Amino acid sequence: TTVEQSTQIGGGSDVSSFSVSSLAESTGVGLRLGAGLQWDVVAGLVLGVGLATPSARIFSRYVEDALVSVDTPSTRLFDAGGVEEQRFGWEWEHPFRARLGLAYQFDEDGWISLDGDILTPLANADLQVDRRIDFNLRLGGIVGITPSWALGAGIFTDRSGETSPLASDFYGGTLGVRYRNERALDPQKEEEDRLVFETTVALRYAYGSGSASTLIIDVDDAGEIYLSDGVTSFTAHEIGLHVGGALRF
Template sequence: MARRREPQTSGRERRRSPACLSGLVVACALAAGLAARPAAAGNRETNPLSNEAALAGGAVTALGRDTGAIYYNPAGLGAVRRTQFNLSTQAAQFRARIVPYAAVADLPNGSRDAATLSSLQGLVMPSSLAVTRHVGRGVTLGVGYFAPDYDYYDYSASLRGAGGGTEYDARIQVDGWIYRYHAGPAIGWQPHPRFRIGATLFGTYGWQREEMRMWIDAASGTADARTDATRTVDFDNKRSIFGGEAVIGLQWEFVKNVHLGLTFRTPRFVAFEVHRSYLLSSSNIDRPNGDDEYKFEFDDSPSPSRRGRVAPMRLTMGIAYALPKRRGWVSGEMDFSPGLRPKGTDINIRPIWNVRAGARLRTAERLYFGIGVFSDRDDQVHTSAFPQFRINYYGVTTGVEFFSPVRLGKGERARSIVFSTCLAVRYSYGRGSAAQIIFDLRDAPSGRVGYEIGTVDRVAFHLFAGHLGMGTYF
């Protein structure tokens, strides 16, 4: 096995060969690809943001009336007459990801070595915190914080062996954090018992941190005449994005017990961005004739700040049927967003649609049971950086919500305080493609080693999540 060697300087002058320079160009291209887009998939809402959404698979546009209406459809606030306070948490979320052939090595004898990437990540996070208050004349105000997108990843792949007279050791490790927060006020108004409208104005904040480390070491020849080529890349990227978006919606009971819901979500805009990154790259070639080569490069030049649209508009339409005697409801909905590719940016989003259907049924006086199905399709056009994914999720959700009223004294404004607790589970199955790193060792005997980004299809992901929601109504 080839022993990894640290690049060393010597008394004689090192020549910068075209092979070495081209390798560094490839390294810079890979790092730029990592910085261009997050390494996670471009799914819209991986987390349910309210109790009703957790129970019904997110199908709440037409009849959602808890604090999640601030995010999904603020028109639902117009039907709320009691002050609400809700906290929702992804109590336990596990993401199992398997990528066959995530890393491959092309060897001098024409064969190929491959490694499978597998990862199981556990996450616990607060997904929403919101409060609403009825102020009279059919008007309800609300304010909330929501985390629709959150991910942590730590992936590594390694290949080690011998083939075609070359011993090799190639490794890559990528880890990072991605999350997006929405926070802002909302208003819902019910001018008629069967009609409601509302609007929400969100400020948004996104954070991305990525670190990538890669090593390639290849030794060819005999013990007395060996060519040893080593290449290392270290990349660090930080990005903070500040922006906003708005949501406008309506709910209309156009036929008795049949409700229509419509929402328009504006494109998400970036007003300000802070972006810092650096790239450290080195290569070293030791030849038996003493014609060695060494190259070192450090780049911390800032990237241009992003401005303008980063996500397209979205239209959602839902239909729900309210069961008589307040026994719950069943609902279905569909959303659509067009593609987006602003000039002068790296953003390339395809048109997508998603569907959701669910039910929230009262099975006892103080107990509701929910079940739902949903899709969460990726909006990326292609994968361009390791370990970027392009996954379409399809899933099911189920759970219960129970209420505990506490009667108040005669002098209180309300007759009782009601405490609610929601427990739900969610499973998503994802299929799609993932980025692949290809280590090119075909010319390792001459000291030339490189790498490029490819694509692996038929990737399978699994996402398990538990939802814990607590609310107070008074």
């Protein structure tokens, strides 16, 4: 991950500037087990259940290099530093997860589904993990408009479950269309195998709110810069465009 930020204060010959550039690399090895099953309750109605054990981190390595530059009318500072950490052991990092889903197909090109998951609390001070019990829900469906075109939509939650002051939760929805083109390998035979080409274009929107860390810069009358950390609330609007394709035969 590369992070760069710079700030200028003042104008003319009294400009003070502060910039930070950092490059971080994180590597980890862990273990998690999962299992699931699917049951056809009645024609067109399917129930799915999935379970995942808490995940354990066995090895992790974190390396960060940073450059700091401060330039004021009275001071010019350039500093470089780095951090390297390695951890071995058995440390719980992600909680137990249970997922339950239900899908109903009401015609050849139409279905609706609802699924949710629940995560148990987990606390690990060494990894700065402190999670409360939490859940997320997703509801979506697709309906055929013509033999070639289908319309899909859905809503979802993306809650963090973290008790940290820097946690944030998102809620959103999606809307998309799918185009299908079927080609028979031998047009003279109705039962001949077919190639099915599909293209999907979808728009995703999510609204989020929470808190984020801040860097507070103070400059005194002599032009000296003082740095301190803080926390501020924020709201976010995420918009994404997704394009996908599939080939089935």
